[in-house]
Amino acid sequence: MTGNAVLAEGLTKRYGEKPALDGLDLAVRRGAVHGLLGPNGAGKTTAVRILATLLRPDGGRAAVAGRDVVREPVRVRRRIGWTGQYAAVDGILTGRQNLEMFGRLFHLGARRARDRATELLEQFGLGDAAGRQARTYSGGMRRRLDLAAGLILAPDVLFLDEPTTGLDPRSRNEVWEAVRSLAATGTTVLLTTQYLDEADRLADRITVIDRGRSIADGTPAELKRQVGGDGIHVVLRSAADLPRAAGAVARVAADGVPPTQDEAERRVGAPVTDGVAALAEVARILHDAGIGVEDIGLRRPTLDEVFLRLTGHHAAGTEAGEEEVAAV
Amino acid sequence: MSAGTVLHIPHGGGRRPEHAGPDGDGTPARRLYWALADCWTIVRRDLTHTVKQPVNIVWQLGFPVVSVLLFVYVLGSAMVVGDGVDYTTFAMPGIFAMTVSFGFMNTAMIVAIDRERGVTDRFRSLPMAPSAVVSGRGVSDMISAGLDLAALAAIALTVGWRSSGGLPATLAAFGLLLLLRFALTWIGVFLGLLVPNQEMAGGLYALAFPFAMISSVFTPPSKMPDWLGAVARWNPVSSTANAVRELFGNPAATGGSWVEAHAVLMAVVWPVVLTAVFLPLAVRRFQRLSR
Numbered sequence: 135m136t137g138n139a140v141l142a143e144g145l146t147k148r149y150g151e152k153p154a155l156d157g158l159d160l161a162v163r164r165g166a167v168h169g170l171l172g173p174n175g176a177g178k179t180t181a182v183r184i185l186a187t188l189l190r191p192d193g194g195r196a197a198v199a200g201r202d203v204v205r206e207p208v209r210v211r212r213r214i215g216w217t218g219q220y221a222a223v224d225g226i227l228t229g230r231q232n233l234e235m236f237g238r239l240f241h242l243g244a245r246r247a248r249d250r251a252t253e254l255l256e257q258f259g260l261g262d263a264a265g266r267q268a269r270t271y272s273g274g275m276r277r278r279l280d281l282a283a284g285l286i287l288a289p290d291v292l293f294l295d296e297p298t299t300g301l302d303p304r305s306r307n308e309v310w311e312a313v314r315s316l317a318a319t320g321t322t323v324l325l326t327t328q329y330l331d332e333a334d335r336l337a338d339r340i341t342v343i344d345r346g347r348s349i350a351d352g353t354p355a356e357l358k359r360q361v362g363g364d365g366i367h368v369v370l371r372s373a374a375d376l377p378r379a380a381g382a383v384a385r386v387a388a389d390g391v392p393p394t395q396d397e398a399e400r401r402v403g404a405p406v407t408d409g410v411a412a413l414a415e416v417a418r419i420l421h422d423a424g425i426g427v428e429d430i431g432l433r434r435p436t437l438d439e440v441f442l443r444l445t446g447h448h449a450a451g452t453e454a455g456e457e458e459v460a461a462v
Numbered sequence: 463m464s465a466g467t468v469l470h471i472p473h474g475g476g477r478r479p480e481h482a483g484p485d486g487d488g489t490p491a492r493r494l495y496w497a498l499a500d501c502w503t504i505v506r507r508d509l510t511h512t513v514k515q516p517v518n519i520v521w522q523l524g525f526p527v528v529s530v531l532l533f534v535y536v537l538g539s540a541m542v543v544g545d546g547v548d549y550t551t552f553a554m555p556g557i558f559a560m561t562v563s564f565g566f567m568n569t570a571m572i573v574a575i576d577r578e579r580g581v582t583d584r585f586r587s588l589p590m591a592p593s594a595v596v597s598g599r600g601v602s603d604m605i606s607a608g609l610d611l612a613a614l615a616a617i618a619l620t621v622g623w624r625s626s627g628g629l630p631a632t633l634a635a636f637g638l639l640l641l642l643r644f645a646l647t648w649i650g651v652f653l654g655l656l657v658p659n660q661e662m663a664g665g666l667y668a669l670a671f672p673f674a675m676i677s678s679v680f681t682p683p684s685k686m687p688d689w690l691g692a693v694a695r696w697n698p699v700s701s702t703a704n705a706v707r708e709l710f711g712n713p714a715a716t717g718g719s720w721v722e723a724h725a726v727l728m729a730v731v732w733p734v735v736l737t738a739v740f741l742p743l744a745v746r747r748f749q750r751l752s753r
């Protein structure tokens with residue numbers, strides 16, 4: 135057996151004239167958390183649905199946990215968990231009834247289905263809400279119930295399609311925690327996302343897809359190096375301080391890149407490798423030197439910049455511009 | 463409820479549930495066992511829905527009950543279907559037949575909702591018997607139709623309707639009603655998978671209404687214009703309505719055409735034909751969800 139939990143070669147799928155997948159190649163190592171990153175309409179959902187045996191590809195082949203998804207769908211289904219882009223739980227049933235039903239349909243038998251439901255409800259912090267109808271749950275709770283349903287058999291491979299889209303920050307953190315702890319136990323996770331930030335935090339490896347094809351593949355660090363990494367910027371109270379501030383920024387700049395200076399905006403900036411340390415260092419130096427600072431922050435490459443760099447066109451559905459991820 | 467509680471997901475060792483059975487499709491006997499067990503799991507889910515949403519039963523029975531009151535008390539005295547025919551005993555079997563013929567809209571609605579909310583996809587991602595999603599629907603529909611008919615029969619008895627056909631014939635009549643409902647389930651599943659969303663499924667009432675009404679349910683086709691009467695006479699709903707009238711010993715007021723003279727036969731033939739056409743279509747539609 136290979137070291138790949140998921141291996142897809144040349145997957146194609148078209149709806150009418152328009153290809154949703156246009157020869158997608160994808161390899162996910164066993165035990166890895168792999169991010170499938172791409173803008174809306176890139177083909178992420180289509181790819182995951184094919185791998186989860188919900189959709190037949192028009193061409194190409196794919197194996198999950200060593201089984202062909204087209205020829206041995208039932209064997210694949212015994213080894214995977216799937217959580218779709220929208221929570222697919224039964225709102226009329228209680229949380230417990232949902233998990234028991236899915237457990238029975240995984241052929242656990244009534245007793246083990248019940249025990250497994252109890253375990254999962256506890257683990258996902260739904261113990262108190264177990265007896266309530268799922269339609270009364272918050273979005274985050276429903277997501278967690280959906281995730282639990284995908285984990286009934288402790289799957290070898292878990293597919294998560296945009297698991298945090300539409301969640302509030304707290305629920306998002308909870309889902310991230312769940313994914314991390316799963317990964318720590320050896321489950322392979324393939325998750326799709328539109329956010330570089332999310333892929334960055336969770337994934338060991340990222341495949342960037344656009345228009346149904348893989349356009350880049352690597353660790354988050356490798357990808358970010360391709361687009362230049364984090365940058366620091368400082369806006370001063372007085373333009374007269376620019377040379378001194380540039381000196382401070384130069385001390386933290388990556389690979390000795392000279393800082394950029396903008397007189398009109400009283401701004402100094404430079405790419406950095408360890409953003410947070412650089413931010414603290416520059417803030418300290420400027421403070422000690424008594425230089426008045428209006429704004430200071432880190433600037434992380436956005437998905438759109440990654441796309442611009444990799445494809446030469448803007449990602450559909452995302453805004454161009456910078457994203458302030460940390461400001462002091 | 464804190465995020466920290468999420469941190470202990472069992473994996474490996476004794477706590478990890480094993481895959482059920484050998485890793486294959488198993489023997490035919492095992493496959494049959496799981497097909498039945500999975501079907502039952504789906505039926506239990508549907509029954510839970512019924513119990514948790516009793517208001518749905520009220521909705522489902524609303525129209526037939528209003529029809530009983532309307533035709534028996536409001537319009538009944540003005541309706542003349544034949545010499546000395548009591549309208550209540552004529553209309554009541556028709557209302558039974560109408561109730562089962564509306565039932566499939568319910569099926570279509572449930573199927574459309576499940577598909578729209580992703581529940582159908584969740585089922586399809588599981589290693590369960592795929593047939594269970596469809597067969598479970600069929601069994602649940604039979605149970606809910608049985609409940610509908612029982613409630614309606616109680617109301618019918620209250621307003622003075624009686625079966626004079628004896629127990630075996632009366633039971634056979636209810637059997638024929640359920641048979642029609644069974645056949646229409648597959649039309650419901652087929653249509654539910656065909657429409658893009660539940661709003662459109664709701665719009666299918668525009669189809670169900672004439673289907674149930676252009677029939678012998680409330681009026682004998684002989685009183686309709688020729689062309690409409692012919693349509694009504696050959697409507698499967700008419701065959702079932704006339705057949706149960708015959709079995710209940712209630713007046714049928716038929717005009718003596720072949721299809722009316724062989725109502726009981728046609729009340730078996732129509733559902734068999736409809737099932738033979740629409741069950742495969744429904745199954746194919748279900749399989750095509752993976753297109």
Ligand SMILES: Nc1ncnc2c1ncn2[C@@H]1O[C@H](COP(=O)(O)OP(=O)(O)O)[C@@H](O)[C@H]1O
Pocket residue numbers: 149153154172173174175176177178179180181
């Ligand atoms: N059922 C469908 N019918 C028609 N077009 C579809 C269907 N599903 C997806 N598509 C199209 O295929 C492309 C890829 O969609 P999808 O896989 O959902 O992308 P993503 O999940 O990355 O947003 C899009 O252009 C989308 O409009």
Ligand SMILES: [Mg+2]
Pocket residue numbers: 178179180219295296
């Ligand atoms: Mg998607």
